[in-house]
Amino acid sequence: MELNDPAMKVLYAYTRALSVALDYRDQPTRLHSERVRDLSASIAVRHGLSGADLEAVLIAASFHDIGKIGVPDHILMKTAPFSADEWEKMKRHAEIGSDIIAATGITEAERASKVIRHHHEHFDGSGYPDGLAGMSIPICSRIISIADSYDAMAVTRSYHPPRKHEEIMAILHDETGVKHDPQVMATFYKVIESDSFREMRR
Numbered sequence: 001m002e003l004n005d006p007a008m009k010v011l012y013a014y015t016r017a018l019s020v021a022l023d024y025r026d027q028p029t030r031l032h033s034e035r036v037r038d039l040s041a042s043i044a045v046r047h048g049l050s051g052a053d054l055e056a057v058l059i060a061a062s063f064h065d066i067g068k069i070g071v072p073d074h075i076l077m078k079t080a081p082f083s084a085d086e087w088e089k090m091k092r093h094a095e096i097g098s099d100i101i102a103a104t105g106i107t108e109a110e111r112a113s114k115v116i117r118h119h120h121e122h123f124d125g126s127g128y129p130d131g132l133a134g135m136s137i138p139i140c141s142r143i144i145s146i147a148d149s150y151d152a153m154a155v156t157r158s159y160h161p162p163r164k165h166e167e168i169m170a171i172l173h174d175e176t177g178v179k180h181d182p183q184v185m186a187t188f189y190k191v192i193e194s195d196s197f198r199e200m201r202r
């Protein structure tokens, strides 16, 4: 899936350089971001998004964790559970990422910046940074949140081994209506069960 808008192409190029910088610090984040971009784009199309919304999904999903560039190494690389203070610093990546995209000064970046800011909001209002709930959370953020959760559980992380597809789906099912939007989740089921995503399943 390609970006058509010239301004969005420029935004992608600006931000791509930063994502390479992040890659030098934390390679798993970039690989994860590429998979989340593909999965998010497929959910977005199936959910009926197009035009500026779809472009915002592509940009925001590609760089949703770019704010981790502002998280100190001793937290970013930590394998043990976070202290309350470390967790607060890690959570700041959503706002930092949003600020980075907004700092490009490109008018069209506004939407993607907002989507990044809210990619850890929960449907019931228990997420961060603003505690938004339901439809107040941008649709693009609700989509990325599901793709992000799926991929985070499907791969090895320093703090957990990869989970099997069925196990992840059971967890996501339990989180529907709490963390995730039930309508977007219904679309996600169709996408993840489709042929093109079978190979990424375990």
Ligand SMILES: [Fe+2]
Pocket (backbone or CB within 6 Å): 064, 065, 093, 119, 120
């Ligand atoms: Fe994140």
